[in-house]
Amino acid sequence: MSIIDRTTSTGPRYGALGTSPTRPDGIAKVQGTFEFSSDISADGCLFGATLRSPHPHARIVSIDLSAAWKINGVQAIVTAEDVPGKLTYGLISQDQPVFASDVVRYVGEPVAALAADDPEDARRALDAIEVTYELLPPLLDPELAISGEFDPIHPDGNVIRHQRIVHGDPDATAAIVVEGTYEIGMQDQAFLGLEAALAIPDPGGKGIEMHVATQWLHEDRQQIAACLGFEEDNVRLVLGGVGGAFGAREDISLQVHCSLLALRLGRPVRMAYSRAESFLGHVHRHPAQIWMRHHANADGSIVKIESRMVFDGGAYASTSSAVLINAITLAQGPYRCANAVVDGWAVRTNHLPCGAMRGFGAVQACFAYESQMDKLAAACGVGPFDIRLLNAMTTGDLLITGQPVLNVAPVEECLRETNALPLPDEPVGGHALLDGSMDAMKLPGGAGRTADVGDIVRGIGWGVSIKNLMYSESFDDYATARCRIEGGPDGPTVFLKFATAEVGQGFVTLAPQIARSVLGIDRVELDQIDTQVGSAGSTSASRQTWMSGGAVNAACELVRSLIFEHVAAVHGCPAVDLFIDHTDVVDPTTGRRFDVAEACADVSFDETAVYRHPDTSEIDENGQGNCHTAFAFVAHRAVVDVDPELGLVKVVQIATAQDVGVALNPLSVMGQIEGGIAQGLGMALMEEIIQVDGVIRNGNFTDYLLPTFLDMPPVVAKLIEQPDPLAPLGAKGVGEPPCISSTPAIVAAIRDALAQAGINAPLNRVPVRPGDICL
Amino acid sequence: MSNEIFTLHVNGEAQQVRDSWLGENLMDVLRDRLGLMGSKGACEQGECGSCSVLVDGHLVCSCLVMAASAVGQQVVTIEGVAPVGSPSDVQQAFVDFGAVQCGFCTPGLIMAVHGLLERTPDPGDTEIREELAGNICRCTGYGRIIDAVQQVAVARRTDRSGA
Numbered sequence: 001m002s003i004i005d006r007t008t009s010t011g012p013r014y015g016a017l018g019t020s021p022t023r024p025d026g027i028a029k030v031q032g033t034f035e036f037s038s039d040i041s042a043d044g045c046l047f048g049a050t051l052r053s054p055h056p057h058a059r060i061v062s063i064d065l066s067a068a069w070k071i072n073g074v075q076a077i078v079t080a081e082d083v084p085g086k087l088t089y090g091l092i093s094q095d096q097p098v099f100a101s102d103v104v105r106y107v108g109e110p111v112a113a114l115a116a117d118d119p120e121d122a123r124r125a126l127d128a129i130e131v132t133y134e135l136l137p138p139l140l141d142p143e144l145a146i147s148g149e150f151d152p153i154h155p156d157g158n159v160i161r162h163q164r165i166v167h168g169d170p171d172a173t174a175a176i177v178v179e180g181t182y183e184i185g186m187q188d189q190a191f192l193g194l195e196a197a198l199a200i201p202d203p204g205g206k207g208i209e210m211h212v213a214t215q216w217l218h219e220d221r222q223q224i225a226a227c228l229g230f231e232e233d234n235v236r237l238v239l240g241g242v243g244g245a246f247g248a249r250e251d252i253s254l255q256v257h258c259s260l261l262a263l264r265l266g267r268p269v270r271m272a273y274s275r276a277e278s279f280l281g282h283v284h285r286h287p288a289q290i291w292m293r294h295h296a297n298a299d300g301s302i303v304k305i306e307s308r309m310v311f312d313g314g315a316y317a318s319t320s321s322a323v324l325i326n327a328i329t330l331a332q333g334p335y336r337c338a339n340a341v342v343d344g345w346a347v348r349t350n351h352l353p354c355g356a357m358r359g360f361g362a363v364q365a366c367f368a369y370e371s372q373m374d375k376l377a378a379a380c381g382v383g384p385f386d387i388r389l390l391n392a393m394t395t396g397d398l399l400i401t402g403q404p405v406l407n408v409a410p411v412e413e414c415l416r417e418t419n420a421l422p423l424p425d426e427p428v429g430g431h432a433l434l435d436g437s438m439d440a441m442k443l444p445g446g447a448g449r450t451a452d453v454g455d456i457v458r459g460i461g462w463g464v465s466i467k468n469l470m471y472s473e474s475f476d477d478y479a480t481a482r483c484r485i486e487g488g489p490d491g492p493t494v495f496l497k498f499a500t501a502e503v504g505q506g507f508v509t510l511a512p513q514i515a516r517s518v519l520g521i522d523r524v525e526l527d528q529i530d531t532q533v534g535s536a537g538s539t540s541a542s543r544q545t546w547m548s549g550g551a552v553n554a555a556c557e558l559v560r561s562l563i564f565e566h567v568a569a570v571h572g573c574p575a576v577d578l579f580i581d582h583t584d585v586v587d588p589t590t591g592r593r594f595d596v597a598e599a600c601a602d603v604s605f606d607e608t609a610v611y612r613h614p615d616t617s618e619i620d621e622n623g624q625g626n627c628h629t630a631f632a633f634v635a636h637r638a639v640v641d642v643d644p645e646l647g648l649v650k651v652v653q654i655a656t657a658q659d660v661g662v663a664l665n666p667l668s669v670m671g672q673i674e675g676g677i678a679q680g681l682g683m684a685l686m687e688e689i690i691q692v693d694g695v696i697r698n699g700n701f702t703d704y705l706l707p708t709f710l711d712m713p714p715v716v717a718k719l720i721e722q723p724d725p726l727a728p729l730g731a732k733g734v735g736e737p738p739c740i741s742s743t744p745a746i747v748a749a750i751r752d753a754l755a756q757a758g759i760n761a762p763l764n765r766v767p768v769r770p771g772d773i774c775l
Numbered sequence: 776m777s778n779e780i781f782t783l784h785v786n787g788e789a790q791q792v793r794d795s796w797l798g799e800n801l802m803d804v805l806r807d808r809l810g811l812m813g814s815k816g817a818c819e820q821g822e823c824g825s826c827s828v829l830v831d832g833h834l835v836c837s838c839l840v841m842a843a844s845a846v847g848q849q850v851v852t853i854e855g856v857a858p859v860g861s862p863s864d865v866q867q868a869f870v871d872f873g874a875v876q877c878g879f880c881t882p883g884l885i886m887a888v889h890g891l892l893e894r895t896p897d898p899g900d901t902e903i904r905e906e907l908a909g910n911i912c913r914c915t916g917y918g919r920i921i922d923a924v925q926q927v928a929v930a931r932r933t934d935r936s937g938a
Contacts, residue, residue, distance in 0.1 A: 026870035027862055029878030030885055032813020032853035036878075039812040120796070192817040192825055192879040192913050243815070243879030244913050275818045441901045504877025504914045667873040667919070674916030675876065701822035701911070709904040712917045 013582055017517040017729070020667035023509050024526065025502075037213035037240025038196035038272050045198065046075055046115040048261050048271035049122035050254065051129050052280060053104035053111055056140070056350040056694025057153060058133035060102060063112065068128040073121030076264045077114040077129075083260065085229030091219065091251055091355070095156050096316040098227050098256050104133070105153055105315035106352055107695050108280025113257040115269050138350035138694045142289070142312045145347035153315070153348060160313045160346040161321040165328055165623030167400040168339030172295065174303035178375040179293035182368040183765040185688035186312075187285035187679075189357050190706055193243015195253045195281055196272040199262035207234035208259050213242040215249040217499045218535035227256045228263065235259075239529040245503035246679070247356030248282040250540055251318050279699030283318045283355030284689055286311040286346075288327070290368040295339075300380040300387045304339035305400070307331050307368070311346040311354075311361075318355030320346040326361030326468060328623065329401050333369040334411045334466040334633050335391035340400035342623065350694050356540055358679060359467070359740045366465045367766055370744035374461075374751070384462045384748065388635075389415050393466070401619060403626040407732070408722040410659050414635035415464065417657035417718045423460075424639055424653040424714075429453035444641055444648035446710055451643030457757045458652070461748025463636040463741030469733045470543040470629040474618050477543070477629070480534030481551035482527075482608040483515065483559045485600060492600035494519060494556075497527040500536035500548040505735060506668040507544050511552045513665060514729070518556035519563070520580040520596035534610060542632065542733025545664065550611035550728035558607035567599050611728060630726060633659040634737035636677070638745040639713075642753040647770030649685055649750055651711070654742060657718040661732035666719065669734050674715050676738025682707045683739070684746035688767050781846050785809065786855030797843060801835075802826040804842035805852060813853035813882045817911075824910030827883035828852045834890045836909075853882035856889065864927050865889055874923040876914035884910045888924055897928055 012018040028034035065077050080087065080101035087101075088094045100109050112129055116122035139150045145158040152158050197212035207230065214220050217237045225235040242249070254271045262269040273281050288311045295304040309327050313320035328344035357363075377387035392411035398404055429451075430442025443450045471477040482497040494515045502508045512524035536548045560580065568575035571594065573587040580586070584593040619625035637655040642648070654677050663669045679687075686705040690697040698704045723730030747763050754761050754773065761773055779797065783790050785805070792808050802819075805811045805828070814837055815825040821836040828837045829851040837852075857863040862870070865888050869875050874884075884907065891898060891906040898906065903924050904917075912920065 020873070022870045023875060025878070026875050027860075027866070029875050029881050030862055030866035030869045031857065031859055032882040032885075033859060034878055035812070036815070038816070039806075190913055191877070192815070192823060192911070193877060194817065242877060243817075244877040246913070275820075439901055441905055447905075506876065671873050671876055671915055671919055674918040675914045676916070678916035679913075700820060701818035702820055706911050706913065707916075708908045708911060709917050709921070710908045715916065715918055 012517065015513060015516050015522055017513050017664050020665050021509060021513065023506060025508060035241050036193050036243050037211060038194055040198045040211050040240055041270060042198055042200060042268040045268040045270050046117060046265065047119045047122050048113055048115045048258050048269045049126050050110050050257055051112040051126050053100060053107060053109040055104055055133055055135060056107050057136040057138040058104050059136060060100060060104065061132040061134050064130040067130060068114065068125045071121060071125040071128055073117035074125045075115050075117065076261050077112060078260050078264060079112045083227060086226040089223040089227055089252060089256065090317055091319050092321055093156065093317045095154060106350055108352065109315065110257065113261060115261040115265060140349055140351065140694055142310045142347045142349060145349055146345055153350060158348045160317045160348055161324050163325065163328060163344050163623060164621065165340055165342040165400055167402060167624065170339065170341045172304045172339040174295040175298045176296045176376065176379050177293060178372060178379050180371060180375060180764055181289065181291045182371055184288045184364045184367055185767055186287040186354065187357060187683050187687050188279060188689055188704060189246035189248035191244030191246055191248055194273045194275060194278050197240065197254055197258050198268060198270045199258040200268045201262045201266055205263050205266060208263060209236045209238065210255065210259060211238045211240040212255060213240045213249060215245045215501045215503060215540055216538035217501060217531050219538065220252050220255055221531050223252050224255050224259055228259055237531045239501055242501060242503040245539065246358045247360065247540060250356040250538055251283050253281045275701060276699050279696060280352065283353045285357035286313065286320065286323055286354040286364065288364040290364060292368045292372050294372050294376050296376055296380065298380065300376060300382050300390050302335055302337045302391050305332055305337055307342045309344045312349055312351055313346045314349060314351040314353035316353040318353055320354065322472065323361040325473060325627065327365040329399060329627060330362050330466055330468065331365050331369060332400050333366065334393045334464050336393055336397050337400055342400065351691055352689065352696065358676065359736050360541065362465065362467045362740050363683065363743065366740045367744045370463045370741060370748065371764065374748050385415065385419055388462060388464050401627060402624045403628060405631055407630050407726055408724050409631065409633060410720050410722050411464065411633050413720050414633055414657045414659055417720060418635040418637050418655050421655040421716045421718060426652060428458045428641055429456050441710060442650065444643040444650040445646060451646055451648055455643050455645055456641045457644060457753040458639065458641050459749040459753025459756065461638045461745045461752050463743065463745030463748065465634055465737060465741035467542065467632050467736050467740055468628040469546060469632055470541055470613055472616055472627045472629065474616055477537060477547065478610050478612040479536040479547040479551040480608065480610050481548060481555045482533055483555035484606045485559055486604050487600050487602040491523065491597040492521055494521050494524045495527055496524060496552060497533045498536050498548055498552065499529060499531060499533055500544055501539040502529060503539050505539065505672065506665065507548060509668060510545060510549060510665055514549060514552045515556050518553060518580065519560055520583045521600065542736045545731050545733050546727055547611060551609055553728050554609035554611050555607050558609055559605045562605045563600060563603065566603055567594055632732040632737050634741060636742045636745040638749040640746060640749040640753060642750055642773065644754055644757045644759055645774055647774035651681055651713045651746060653713050653716065655716045656738065657720055658734065658737055659720045659732060660734050661724040661727050662721055662730040663719050664729060664731050669719060670717060672734045673717050673738045676735065677715055677742045678707045678712050680739040680742030681712060681746060683766055684743040685767050781843055783842065783845055783850055784848065785811065785850045786852060792842065795842060799842050800838050801840040801842040801845055802837035805837060811852050811854050815879050815882060817879060824887060825880050825883040827886040827910065829886060829890065834887055853885060856885060864930060868923040868927045872923040872926055873919035874915060880910060880912040884912065884920065892927060896931060
């Protein structure tokens with residue numbers, strides 16, 4: 001894979017936008033000195049731990065702490081009775097108790113927390129807490145939740161949200177009708193850096209400082225402050241090093257528990273989850289069941305879609321209502337569709353709570369509509385590429401919400417450029433080794449019980465998707481950034497301050513690039529990421545390049561105008577005409593150039609800017625309204641080798657062309673593309689949280705399978721660069737699209753291989769298991 | 776719980792381990808007793824490789840090794856690979872070629888890659904994938920990591936032929 005090298009003599013200088021400078025935290029990360037939240041400690045710090053429900057649904061009869069208090073080293077134990085402020089929290093509706101007091105609603109729900117001198121003391125004390133439960137029947141069937149026939153398991157009821165979309169002529173039909181029911185399993189974000197935080201109480205206990213790995217410092221602060229009964233100003237959050245996020249850190253987990261213990265004791269308290277606890281302690285990707293029917297003309301052009309989508313939100317709402325809206329409003333995919341009837345449900349059950357994960361509702365819808373596109377292609381007698389090209393959306397086309405897509409929408413280019421990428425040169429089963437034997441690592445099944453090469457069939461499949469960027473449905477979505485410039489004897493330095501959570505995606509690389517391009521100054525330092533500046537919003541919804549990038553850009557432009565005024569005053573030229581070219585201020589009226597560093601030798605400017613995207617609307621009872629902000633598109637083509645007898649799959653190659661607007665840092669974009677595809681591959685073939693009777697059965701990395709080096713194929717990628725005039729830097733977010741349509745592309749490739757082997761396997765469910773293929 | 780004092784040889788230095796309990800794993804002892812926080816824990820069952828260290832030259836998941844069993848052996852952690860501020864060629868290549876995102880898996884991968892390139896100076900694609908399959912990265916999809924490893928192999932080959 002070659003990265004576009006734009007560092008030419010005529011292109012931008014190294015470190016500016018369009019180049020790929022190295023990460024400022026890179027050396028610390030490769031040397032092991034970067035401090036992750038789980039590495040942070042403090043003198044005299046105690047260790048917190050959480051007691052969790054073993055039952056999916058039960059009434060708490062009593063909690064007896066007496067035996068736990070007798071364990072050496074136990075310093076504090078807190079339950080629901082000890083919560084001084086709001087008793088519940090949550091991102092959209094505050095429906096989740098800090099600690100369960102009367103009823104537990106999922107296996108893993110926090111019941112109590114304690115702090116001890118040592119983690120082992122804490123663990124033994126947890127074991128000594130005696131909770132008496134009266135078991136209640138669990139609600140585990142989403143359809144039962146919809147039916148109204150199960151007593152509400154929560155005061156807010158068993159339906160989190162129900163929304164219909166009716167668009168165009170609901171009675172329209174056409175010559176070709178295809179339908180199917182699709183199922184998506186529960187995926188885990190599986191970031192590697194486990195949940196961890198350090199809470200340090202202020203002297204006197206009137207406030208608290210928390211160092212925590214999160215996606216959204218200010219939202220965390222708001223929820224923590226409410227539960228502690230504090231003003232927000234008395235809660236200060238500092239971003240602890242974040243070991244990945246992918247949505248799982250958008251909701252709070254241990255924040256309030258850890259804070260309560262620290263305040264109770266007047267001492268720092270550290271909490272860190274184990275992997276097993278992490279599976280219980282954060283929300284997951286919603287499992288979903290989706291029925292879909294397409295009506296199309298004989299040539300394959302879509303006339304109408306119908307769908308019913310049911311998302312299992314688990315015990316608490318989290319972002320379920322927003323996830324559902326993404327799914328139903330994007331149900332047509334990146335295709336023109338004039339008529340639609342869609343019915344969407346997000347329901348409450350006694351399963352693990354679900355919320356944000358990369359792709360956020362678009363993933364589930366995409367597996368359904370892309371499976372349908374292949375059915376439609378087969379019914380119309382056209383190929384999977386052609387059916388997609390025929391229906392490809394473009395700028396100005398309408399969503400089934402009635403919203404026009406105003407962004408650049410290069411769906412056709414994504415398809416054509418993907419199609420132009422070379423297919424793998426490896427033969428089926430891979431190249432033989434030097435001694436003529438097959439390379440087991442290239443075979444489906446790898447080094448285990450591998451396939452015989454003669455049985456292997458190669459298939460090719462397509463997936464194309466649309467993703468909304470930023471927040472929707474009238475949310476006040478903004479980001480803040482501060483830019484300071486200080487002159488000095490060896491030239492000026494730019495300092496950038498923002499609360500944007502760096503979770504690995506590379507905003508800490510991008511922000512200085514923006515400053516260098518706008519200001520023409522190369523030396524840029526980043527201030528600590530904390531709540532001592534306005535909110536940046538969440539690192540989610542592929543929004544930070546656009547939003548925080550927009551804010552950094554705006555703050556730098558304010559400083560730049562002050563620099564221009566300064567230069568104008570010193571040199572007697574009109575400030576309004578000046579512009580930056582590389583590291584010079586240029587006066588176009590005279591052609592004079594002034595070195596920015598020299599011009600700023602003794603200046604000191606400090607400006608803060610807020611970037612907001614244009615307002616979005618609510619949707620009405622028919623699901624109509626301009627509820628989304630912007631859209632991005634991508635195409636994927638998967639090549640797989642399948643052993644139909646053993647049901648084993650080896651993904652050989654993924655080709656992709658992605659609508660990125662502008663690649664501000666091509667190397668980072670490539671990292672997002674490959675990393676997202678790996679998560680899409682996991683969803684397609686191996687990743688699923690299994691719950692039986694409401695109990696998780698595989699909450700560890702031995703049983704929850706993640707793609708390794710051997711599972712992940714080479715990715716060949718093409719970046720479609722059409723600057724989006726609506727984006728502050730012309731660039732679209734790139735994080736989510738790679739994991740959305742890579743999943744259906746892989747499944748389609750398996751279906752294609754099986755069809756060649758004369759097997760008609762529907763593969764209507766992901767992850768695809770060997771038994772789905774060969775039994 | 777009986778606590779004993781024992782000595783580990785870590786990164787070339789003898790280090791006394793105090794307050795450890797018998798049976799405590801090497802990862803926890805390195806991090807919590809000796810303050811070497813570079814080795815990361817992400818699964819505690821030997822699946823992810825984030826805690827990889829060398830024990831007598833063998834790459835191991837330190838979460839699966841009982842600390843006391845490493846007495847008398849040479850332990851090398853990420854802190855022992857290169858001095859702070861003077862990264863090894865592998866470390867620099869990870870930064871230069873985009874192999875680092877969140878960085879949590881990175882120390883373990885650096886250990887694994889150093890081991891791989893010492894055993895196999897010119898690894899092919901399959902060898903790289905197979906050798907590193909014990910290290911999970913959730914961010915990168917592995918492509919840039921493979922590129923970084925190949926770049927180091929090429930650079931070392933050039934150095935050898937130039938010498």
